[in-house]
Amino acid sequence: MSENILIRRAREADLAALIALFAADDLGGHGDTTDQSAFEDYLKAFHVIDASQNEQLFVAEADGEVVGTFQLVFTRTLSGRGSLSMIIEAVQTRADQRGKGIGAQMIGYAIEEARRRDCPLVQLTSNASRTDAHRFYERLGFAKSHAGFKMKLK
Secondary structure, eight states: OOOOEEEEEOOGGGHHHHHHHHHTOTTTOSOOOOOGGGHHHHHHHHHHHHHOSSEEEEEEEETTEEEEEEEEEEEEOSHHHHOEEEEEEEEEEOGGGTTSSHHHHHHHHHHHHHHHTTOSEEEEOOOTTOHHHHHHHHHTTOOOOOOOOOOOOO
């Protein structure tokens, strides 16, 4: 387990490292790229997330380097008597840092944030091809309870 991990809110200065994390993800299929022509898209998205009261973007930092990231989204629904739930999105650990406990620390941090906000439910989705990630989430106490559906519009 990696001991010197700092989990903190992402800063604009982290964008290059975050983009590189997402671009290196072969399974995600999100079209992320380190091509400089796309930087403005990432910058705009960062500013929207950073200004939101319902979204938070975090990084895991080791020795001054970004080694992981995740995003939290808080949503209130009428179901569940108006409860607030948390969705964990875009979990990534840098490939050379996997297996060191960084992902578990990030998820643990997210769960504590949900508890702090009195969320009765934490949920996440994971690409069906990420079988290693599924085992990881199950080890942390998540259960496969729903089927997810997506519709690509572009």
